[in-house]
Amino acid sequence: xxxxxxxxxxxxxxxxxxxxxSASGGARTLLLEKADAVGIPVxxxxxxxxxxxxxxxxxxxxxxxxxxxxxxxxxxxxxEGLSIYSPSGREYRLEIxxxxxxxxxxxxxxxxxxxxxxxxxxxxxxxxxxNFSDEEVGVETEDDTITARVLIGxxxxxxxxxxALDIESPFVHPxxxxxxxxxxxxxxELHFNGRIPEGHAWLVPKSNGANIGLEARCHVSLWRLxxxxxxxxxxxxxxxxxxxxxxxxxxxxxxxxxxxxxLVGDAAGQILAFNGWGIPAAIIxxxxxxxxxxxxxxxxxxxxxxxxxxxxxxxxxxxxxLWVRRRMERLSFSGLTMEMAFAFLxxxxxxxAMGGGGHAR
Numbered sequence: 001x002x003x004x005x006x007x008x009x010x011x012x013x014x015x016x017x018x019x020x021x022s023a024s025g026g027a028r029t030l031l032l033e034k035a036d037a038v039g040i041p042v043x044x045x046x047x048x049x050x051x052x053x054x055x056x057x058x059x060x061x062x063x064x065x066x067x068x069x070x071x072x073x074x075x076x077x078x079x080e081g082l083s084i085y086s087p088s089g090r091e092y093r094l095e096i097x098x099x100x101x102x103x104x105x106x107x108x109x110x111x112x113x114x115x116x117x118x119x120x121x122x123x124x125x126x127x128x129x130x131n132f133s134d135e136e137v138g139v140e141t142e143d144d145t146i147t148a149r150v151l152i153g154x155x156x157x158x159x160x161x162x163x164a165l166d167i168e169s170p171f172v173h174p175x176x177x178x179x180x181x182x183x184x185x186x187x188x189e190l191h192f193n194g195r196i197p198e199g200h201a202w203l204v205p206k207s208n209g210a211n212i213g214l215e216a217r218c219h220v221s222l223w224r225l226x227x228x229x230x231x232x233x234x235x236x237x238x239x240x241x242x243x244x245x246x247x248x249x250x251x252x253x254x255x256x257x258x259x260x261x262x263l264v265g266d267a268a269g270q271i272l273a274f275n276g277w278g279i280p281a282a283i284i285x286x287x288x289x290x291x292x293x294x295x296x297x298x299x300x301x302x303x304x305x306x307x308x309x310x311x312x313x314x315x316x317x318x319x320x321x322l323w324v325r326r327r328m329e330r331l332s333f334s335g336l337t338m339e340m341a342f343a344f345l346x347x348x349x350x351x352x353a354m355g356g357g358g359h360a361r
Contacts, residue, residue: 002136004030005297006290007148008119009127009139009161011038013279014265015154016110017067017286018293022152023118025294030146031111031119032139034126039107043245045177045211045276046076047188047204048106050097054280061284061313068283074109076100076206080186087193098188100206101279110283127155130164130261137260150293150303151261154286157246159267165258170269171250173199175276176222177213178230178239184210190275191229192328198249200275201229209240215247215276249273251322252315257307264289270314272321274328281318285310 004027008019011033019031035041049057051068058064077100084092115121130151131138137151153161157172189203199216212235214226230236252269256262264270265282272281288309295301 002147002149004028004120004146004148006030006150006152006293007032007137007139007146008152008154008290010034010154010156010265010267011111011114011121011123012107012154012156012265012282013110014267014270014282014286014289015152016107016114017283018152018154018264018290019114019119019121020110020117021287021290022293023114023290025291025298027150027294027297029114029119030148031114031121032125032127032141033111033121033123036124037104037108038111038121038123039104041243042103043175043177043243044103044279045202045204045213046101046103046206047079047202047277048099048101048279049277050099053096053098057317058280058284058314060316064284067287068280070101070106071109074101074106076102076208079188079205082188082190085189085191085193093187100188100204100211106279127160130161132164132259132261134259149260149297152289152293153261153263153267154265154282154289155267157248157266159263161261162253162263162267165261165263167258167263168254170248170253172246172248173215174218174222175213175215175245175247176226177211177243177245178226179206179209179211179241179243180230180235180237180239181209182235182237184235191233195228196225201226202276203233209237213243215249247271247276249325252318255307256310257303260303262289262293262303262306264310270310270318272318274321274325281314284314288313 006022006027006029008015008031019029023029051065055064079098082094082096125141127139129140136147139146184205191201197217201214204211248269248271256268264285270281270285271278292306
């Protein structure tokens with residue numbers, strides 16, 4: 001008999017949601033997190049669309065409201081919408097209900113829901129290697145080896161589980177971000193300009209300031225670009241916090257199921273590539289992974305059903321977002337100016353890829 005039915009590696013939104021639904025489905029579930037505390041450090045812009053906005057973006061997801069019914073303690077500030085700025089500074093307003101969140105509290109909340117459902121959480125426990133067989137998976141940690149019938153890899157963009165399965169990695173851009181004090185309006189912002197190679201900058205107002213960051217090709221100093229971006233936006237306050245991370249920009253990985261293992265969230269490239277939103281798809285796909293794992297343990301489902309389900313629920317919106325990003329890059333490097341490319345793509349796909357109606361100003 002294995003130690004657990006399901007082992008989930010990584011207690012971010014994807015992993016904790018998977019553990020929650022695996023445990024509530026009757027599977028003996030273990031959730032491993034290498035950090036000493038769930039949700040720390042925070043590497044996120046912390047913008048989350050409302051359940052109503054997500055229902056428009058992901059129309060094939062059942063009961064999406066229940067998935068994103070979050071306590072007020074997780075929300076920092078409700079925002080009026082999202083503004084996208086073209087290279088010339090023209091504003092395109094998308095009427096999307098959204099909020100800034102406290103990511104550490106959000107992650108801790110989802111992990112606590114997994115525990116309430118019966119999952120065991122072990123923090124400060126890093127998975128080091130994996131042994132796969134037809135009957136079980138061995139997960140080697142610093143302390144011991146744990147066996148499970150199913151392994152769920154939710155361990156981020158540099159996923160060790162994905163590498164152990166020899167699945168092609170998504171292409172990533174490095175990100176940098178400042179948390180700055182002050183009042184920064186009522187709308188989230190995305191900025192696209194020629195100074196940021198193949199990337200964009202963002203501003204997310206919070207109750208105590210704002211997150212301001214950017215992602216780009218790594219051939220330039222991102223911190224220098226971010227300093228220039230702040231000056232361009234008229235922000236001179238000294239940052240309180242500096243963080244770095246990685247953003248997938250190439251869409252989902254070729255396969256998310258291999259043997260007795262599944263990939264979910266950033267490990268699977270389940271992210272909106274155009275704007276970098278990862279929390280919504282992570283939670284949606286986490287539920288699909290957890291329910292499929294529990295169904296497999298009960299003998300009612302195959303693990304391959306997971307890939308069919310997440311593609312049915314979020315696959316097309318993820319592809320739409322990737323289409324916009326790739327066309328933006330392709331058109332801006334052809335004979336068209338980046339401004340013309342932006343205007344073209346706003347008409348053809350940006351609103352669809354972000355789940356909101358909008359207009360230019």
